[in-house]
Amino acid sequence: MSKTIYNADYSECLPEALKKDPKMVALANATAAALLDTSGIIDNVLIYSRFDELPEELVDILAYDLHVDWYDYNYPLEAKRDLVKNSVKVHKKMGTKYAIETALGSLFPESEVEEWFQYEGEPGHFHIVLDVTNQRITADYAAIIRAVKLYKRLSAHMDELTYQGQIHGVIYTHAINLMLSKTKKLTKGGDNIGRIVIMEFKAQDSTAFDDMLAFVKQHPDFEKLEISYEPTLSLSGLEINLSRRRVINNGQEIELTVKEYDILCLLAANKGRVLTYEQIYDKVWGEISAGNEKDTVGFHIRNLRKKLCDTNSHFSIDSVREIGYRFNSQ
CATH class of the missing domain: 1.10.287 (Helix Hairpins)
Known part of the structure; x- marks a missing residue:
């Protein structure tokens, strides 16, 4: 059994010579008993590490000490x-x-x-x-x-x-879209041609849908096509894939830093509007500025212009003197 501060026998720590001295053993046992009593009440002085276990009276005291403004x-x-x-x-x-x-x-x-x-x-x-x-x-x-x-x-x-207010529920439906394709290779030219079948099944067609799926499983040469959706912000020559955080400029993927990407998304989503230095800093950094937001934001804007605007004349990030920036697109 491992020893902890809650069950340690401190007399075992005595040198071998002192373990044979009854007075030293008695002193060690008395000291150990006093230390174990102290270790048993350590939890009472631990506040923040066991905050969720504190009684309500102590939570109220902490709220007062920490100046929690909105508290009752x-x-x-x-x-x-x-x-x-x-x-x-x-x-x-x-x-x-x-x-x-x-x-x-x-x-x-x-x-x-x-x-x-x-x-x-x-x-x-x-x-x-x-x-x-x-x-x-x-x-x-x-x-x-x-x-x-x-x-x-x-x-x-x-x-x-x-x-x-939100109400959560489940709606069951059997209206299903199914897309199948079958390709056939021509003997000349080597090109593929194919036929695409798109079927829509209503709720009352569940039996027919099950039969169709069973048929498809028996013919592995049929290919099921799934259409996925990825949110994309598209502008003139510029595409921003929001789910993958990718930026395509004139057909080429551009490497941006985290802050450059966040600033670009914010400006592009508010195309034509002027965003102040403070608004950009507040939104991207999520903290109160120390008065240097103009220089901080401006540094990243200059990098964005070099990476994007210099190679694409269809949009621009314009400076609005002493106010902020505006994203313009043709």
């Missing part, structure tokens, strides 16, 4: 724990979309902030989509507005608060 002693314990655990991250990023969503998410999971360019609003404005599906408290409009004001930056303005 009447909240459910689970909600209190989340608010306290997220408070440090929220305070580090006060004034950002992340801070608002994290704070709201502790009480209303899956809630979101929609920024102005997602709904064609005015720069610096945003919407709150409050998901009440798994809410931990009853939604109170005035309390939510107060909370949003605590975490948003002063220059941002909330246009709208929308309540959202």
Whole structure:
């Protein structure tokens, strides 16, 4: 059996000569008993490593000590724990979309902030989509507005608060599309020609569908064709594969850094709109800037222009003096 601080016999650590001295053995046993008593209460001073086990009274004290802004002693314990655990991250990023969503998410999971360019609003404005599906408290409009004001930056303005609820269910259907092809090689020229069969089966045609599948399995020379969809942002001579994070410019794949790719997607998704330095930095870096966002964003924009715009005249990333950048495409 392995020894730990909870069951160690410290008298075993004595040198052989002292183990024969009754007084030293008695002293070792007394010391061991006192140390074992101490080790038994160590858990009581461990706070952050066992936060989910702390009693509610200690959670309330920590909320006060950590200055958790949006906190109520009447909240459910689970909600209190989340608010306290997220408070440090929220305070580090006060004034950002992340801070608002994290704070709201502790009480209303899956809630979101929609920024102005997602709904064609005015720069610096945003919407709150409050998901009440798994809410931990009853939604109170005035309390939510107060909370949003605590975490948003002063220059941002909330246009709208929308309540959202989700209902999950399963819908069963037998309407199935099947595409089959069979190719035949010509004796001259070596080209392949083929026939493609596309069939649509309704709910009442399930027997016919099963019969067709059984037939196909007996003829391996039939090939089942599957059509997949990958979200792609297509512009003049430029394709951005969003699922694979690939950029094709004039038919050639371009290697971009993580930040360059994120900036390109943000600008291209808001084609024709001016995005400020602060908005780009906030969206791509997800943190409060230290006042150098113009230089930081500008460095990556210059690299994007060298990699993309210099070889493709169909689009451009234009500078708007002292404001930000705009993506233009023909």
